[in-house]
Protein backbone atom coordinates (compact mmCIF):
# COMPACT_ATOMS: atom_id res chain seq x y z
CA UNK A 1 0.00 0.00 0.00
CA UNK A 2 1.40 3.39 -0.98
CA UNK A 3 0.54 5.73 1.88
CA UNK A 4 2.19 8.68 0.14
CA UNK A 5 -0.74 8.74 -2.33
CA UNK A 6 -3.38 9.16 0.40
CA UNK A 7 -4.28 12.83 0.46
CA UNK A 8 -7.32 14.59 1.89
CA UNK A 9 -8.22 18.23 1.39
CA UNK A 10 -9.36 20.03 4.52
CA UNK A 11 -12.18 22.31 3.35
CA UNK A 12 -13.44 24.06 6.48
CA UNK A 13 -14.49 27.57 7.27
CA UNK A 14 -11.40 27.96 9.41
CA UNK A 15 -10.80 29.40 12.81
CA UNK A 16 -10.19 33.07 13.51
CA UNK A 17 -9.43 35.00 16.68
CA UNK A 18 -12.92 36.51 16.50
CA UNK A 19 -14.41 32.96 16.70
CA UNK A 20 -12.65 32.23 19.96
CA UNK A 21 -13.85 32.64 23.50
CA UNK A 22 -11.34 34.54 25.68
CA UNK A 23 -11.51 31.52 27.98
CA UNK A 24 -10.04 28.27 26.60
CA UNK A 25 -12.31 26.10 28.78
CA UNK A 26 -15.36 27.74 27.17
CA UNK A 27 -13.73 27.33 23.77
CA UNK A 28 -13.12 23.64 24.50
CA UNK A 29 -16.72 23.28 25.67
CA UNK A 30 -17.95 24.87 22.39
CA UNK A 31 -15.88 22.52 20.25
CA UNK A 32 -16.75 19.53 22.41
CA UNK A 33 -20.46 20.24 21.86
CA UNK A 34 -19.94 20.52 18.11
CA UNK A 35 -18.00 17.26 18.01
CA UNK A 36 -20.73 15.54 20.02
CA UNK A 37 -23.44 16.93 17.72
CA UNK A 38 -21.50 15.53 14.76
CA UNK A 39 -21.92 12.10 16.41
CA UNK A 40 -18.16 11.58 16.53
CA UNK A 41 -17.36 8.18 18.06
CA UNK A 42 -15.95 8.56 21.59
CA UNK A 43 -15.36 12.34 21.47
CA UNK A 44 -13.91 12.14 24.98
CA UNK A 45 -11.10 9.77 23.92
CA UNK A 46 -7.81 11.62 24.27
CA UNK A 47 -4.16 10.71 23.88
CA UNK A 48 -2.41 11.14 27.22
CA UNK A 49 1.33 11.57 26.90
CA UNK A 50 3.68 11.23 29.83
CA UNK A 51 7.39 10.72 30.41
CA UNK A 52 8.73 7.50 31.90
CA UNK A 53 11.17 7.61 34.82
CA UNK A 54 13.89 6.76 32.24
CA UNK A 55 12.87 9.78 30.12
CA UNK A 56 10.98 7.94 27.35
CA UNK A 57 7.82 9.56 26.00
CA UNK A 58 4.79 7.28 26.43
CA UNK A 59 1.32 7.83 25.00
CA UNK A 60 -1.99 6.01 25.25
CA UNK A 61 -5.70 6.74 24.91
CA UNK A 62 -7.79 7.41 28.02
CA UNK A 63 -11.30 8.76 28.44
CA UNK A 64 -11.91 12.29 29.64
CA UNK A 65 -14.48 12.06 32.43
CA UNK A 66 -14.84 15.69 33.49
CA UNK A 67 -13.51 19.12 32.65
CA UNK A 68 -13.98 22.56 34.13
CA UNK A 69 -11.93 25.55 35.29
CA UNK A 70 -9.96 23.21 37.58
CA UNK A 71 -8.77 20.89 34.84
CA UNK A 72 -9.34 17.75 32.78
CA UNK A 73 -9.87 14.47 34.66
CA UNK A 74 -9.54 10.79 33.84
CA UNK A 75 -9.48 7.57 35.86
CA UNK A 76 -7.01 4.73 35.88
CA UNK A 77 -5.01 2.20 37.86
CA UNK A 78 -2.68 4.05 40.20
CA UNK A 79 0.01 1.39 39.74
CA UNK A 80 -0.08 1.56 35.94
CA UNK A 81 2.81 2.86 33.87
CA UNK A 82 1.02 6.17 33.27
CA UNK A 83 0.48 6.67 37.00
CA UNK A 84 4.13 5.86 37.70
CA UNK A 85 5.11 8.38 35.04
CA UNK A 86 2.90 11.11 36.49
CA UNK A 87 4.26 10.51 39.97
CA UNK A 88 7.79 10.94 38.58
CA UNK A 89 7.02 13.92 36.35
CA UNK A 90 3.66 15.64 36.75
CA UNK A 91 3.93 17.18 33.27
CA UNK A 92 1.51 15.72 30.76
CA UNK A 93 -0.05 16.36 27.39
CA UNK A 94 -3.59 15.59 26.20
CA UNK A 95 -4.51 15.41 22.52
CA UNK A 96 -8.03 15.13 21.14
CA UNK A 97 -7.67 13.89 17.53
CA UNK A 98 -11.09 14.82 16.12
CA UNK A 99 -9.86 14.06 12.64
CA UNK A 100 -13.14 13.62 10.76
CA UNK A 101 -13.96 17.20 11.81
CA UNK A 102 -10.48 18.32 10.72
CA UNK A 103 -9.82 19.38 14.29
CA UNK A 104 -7.28 18.71 16.99
CA UNK A 105 -6.93 20.13 20.49
CA UNK A 106 -3.75 19.78 22.47
CA UNK A 107 -3.43 20.69 26.13
CA UNK A 108 -0.35 20.60 28.31
CA UNK A 109 -0.24 20.97 32.05
CA UNK A 110 0.72 19.48 35.37
CA UNK A 111 -1.24 16.59 36.80
CA UNK A 112 -2.57 16.18 40.28
CA UNK A 113 -4.01 12.97 41.69
CA UNK A 114 -7.73 13.23 42.43
CA UNK A 115 -8.76 12.89 46.05
CA UNK A 116 -10.15 9.62 47.42
CA UNK A 117 -13.56 11.31 47.68
CA UNK A 118 -13.48 12.31 44.00
CA UNK A 119 -12.45 8.78 43.00
CA UNK A 120 -15.23 7.29 45.15
CA UNK A 121 -17.89 9.42 43.48
CA UNK A 122 -16.91 8.23 40.01
CA UNK A 123 -16.31 4.63 41.16
CA UNK A 124 -19.96 4.36 42.20
CA UNK A 125 -21.09 5.22 38.66
CA UNK A 126 -19.00 2.44 37.05
CA UNK A 127 -20.71 -0.73 35.84
CA UNK A 128 -20.13 -3.73 38.13
CA UNK A 129 -18.07 -5.53 35.46
CA UNK A 130 -15.65 -2.60 35.24
CA UNK A 131 -15.37 -2.54 39.03
CA UNK A 132 -14.48 -6.24 39.04
CA UNK A 133 -11.99 -5.63 36.24
CA UNK A 134 -10.28 -2.95 38.32
CA UNK A 135 -9.75 -5.48 41.14
CA UNK A 136 -8.67 -8.23 38.75
CA UNK A 137 -6.14 -6.29 36.69
CA UNK A 138 -2.74 -5.13 37.82
CA UNK A 139 -2.65 -2.76 34.88
CA UNK A 140 0.58 -2.64 32.83
CA UNK A 141 2.09 -5.71 34.56
CA UNK A 142 3.26 -8.65 32.41
CA UNK A 143 0.92 -11.67 32.67
CA UNK A 144 1.47 -15.22 31.37
CA UNK A 145 -1.65 -15.44 29.19
CA UNK A 146 -5.34 -14.50 28.73
CA UNK A 147 -6.42 -17.48 30.81
CA UNK A 148 -4.61 -16.05 33.83
CA UNK A 149 -6.57 -12.80 33.45
CA UNK A 150 -9.90 -14.61 33.00
CA UNK A 151 -9.23 -16.65 36.15
CA UNK A 152 -8.46 -13.51 38.12
CA UNK A 153 -11.68 -11.91 36.88
CA UNK A 154 -13.70 -14.97 37.87
CA UNK A 155 -12.01 -15.05 41.28
CA UNK A 156 -12.95 -11.42 41.96
CA UNK A 157 -16.47 -11.95 40.63
CA UNK A 158 -16.97 -14.76 43.17
CA UNK A 159 -15.26 -12.86 45.98
CA UNK A 160 -17.63 -9.90 45.63
CA UNK A 161 -20.79 -11.88 44.94
CA UNK A 162 -23.82 -10.30 46.65
CA UNK A 163 -21.73 -7.38 47.97
CA UNK A 164 -21.15 -3.77 47.01
CA UNK A 165 -17.71 -3.60 45.43
CA UNK A 166 -15.50 -1.10 47.17
CA UNK A 167 -12.97 0.97 45.30
CA UNK A 168 -9.48 -0.55 45.39
CA UNK A 169 -6.84 1.80 46.80
CA UNK A 170 -4.92 1.26 43.57
CA UNK A 171 -7.70 2.80 41.45
CA UNK A 172 -8.27 6.55 41.14
CA UNK A 173 -7.79 9.48 38.85
CA UNK A 174 -5.75 12.45 37.81
CA UNK A 175 -6.58 15.99 36.83
CA UNK A 176 -4.45 17.83 34.28
CA UNK A 177 -4.32 21.52 35.10
CA UNK A 178 -3.85 23.30 31.75
CA UNK A 179 -0.99 25.72 31.10
CA UNK A 180 -1.45 25.86 27.36
CA UNK A 181 -4.13 24.94 24.79
CA UNK A 182 -3.82 24.68 21.05
CA UNK A 183 -6.93 24.59 18.85
CA UNK A 184 -6.13 23.33 15.37
CA UNK A 185 -8.48 23.58 12.43
CA UNK A 186 -7.56 22.00 9.11
CA UNK A 187 -7.58 24.28 6.03
CA UNK A 188 -6.88 23.77 2.33
CA UNK A 189 -3.27 23.58 1.08
CA UNK A 190 -2.09 22.42 4.51
CA UNK A 191 -2.37 26.10 5.50
CA UNK A 192 -4.12 25.29 8.73
CA UNK A 193 -5.32 27.51 11.56
CA UNK A 194 -3.57 27.10 14.90
CA UNK A 195 -4.65 29.25 17.82
CA UNK A 196 -2.92 28.90 21.10
CA UNK A 197 -3.78 30.02 24.65
CA UNK A 198 -0.99 30.41 27.19
CA UNK A 199 -1.66 30.95 30.87
CA UNK A 200 -0.08 34.19 32.04
CA UNK A 201 -0.70 34.51 35.74
CA UNK A 202 -4.51 34.54 36.03
CA UNK A 203 -5.21 35.34 32.41
CA UNK A 204 -4.88 33.70 29.01
CA UNK A 205 -2.78 35.10 26.17
CA UNK A 206 -4.06 34.08 22.72
CA UNK A 207 -1.59 33.76 19.82
CA UNK A 208 -1.79 32.47 16.26
CA UNK A 209 0.86 29.96 15.22
CA UNK A 210 2.15 29.30 11.75
CA UNK A 211 0.81 26.03 10.33
Ligand SMILES: Cc1cc2nc3c(=O)[nH]c(=O)nc-3n(C[C@H](O)[C@H](O)[C@H](O)COP(=O)(O)O)c2cc1C
Nearest residue numbers: 045060061062063074075076077080081082083140
Ligand atom coordinates in the same frame (compact mmCIF):
# COMPACT_ATOMS: atom_id res chain seq x y z
C1 LIG B 1 -10.83 4.22 23.55
C2 LIG B 1 -9.95 3.86 24.72
C3 LIG B 1 -10.27 4.33 25.98
C4 LIG B 1 -9.48 4.02 27.08
N1 LIG B 1 -9.77 4.56 28.29
C5 LIG B 1 -8.97 4.33 29.34
C6 LIG B 1 -9.20 5.00 30.59
O1 LIG B 1 -10.09 5.84 30.74
N2 LIG B 1 -8.38 4.68 31.62
C7 LIG B 1 -7.35 3.77 31.49
O2 LIG B 1 -6.64 3.53 32.47
N3 LIG B 1 -7.10 3.16 30.32
C8 LIG B 1 -7.87 3.41 29.23
N4 LIG B 1 -7.61 2.82 28.03
C9 LIG B 1 -6.47 1.88 27.94
C10 LIG B 1 -5.16 2.68 27.80
O3 LIG B 1 -5.01 3.17 26.48
C11 LIG B 1 -3.92 1.86 28.19
O4 LIG B 1 -3.84 0.70 27.40
C12 LIG B 1 -3.93 1.45 29.65
O5 LIG B 1 -4.44 2.46 30.49
C13 LIG B 1 -2.52 1.10 30.13
O6 LIG B 1 -1.68 2.22 29.93
P1 LIG B 1 -0.25 2.37 30.63
O7 LIG B 1 0.38 0.99 30.66
O8 LIG B 1 0.50 3.32 29.75
O9 LIG B 1 -0.46 2.92 32.00
C14 LIG B 1 -8.35 3.15 26.91
C15 LIG B 1 -8.03 2.70 25.63
C16 LIG B 1 -8.80 3.06 24.55
C17 LIG B 1 -8.41 2.60 23.16
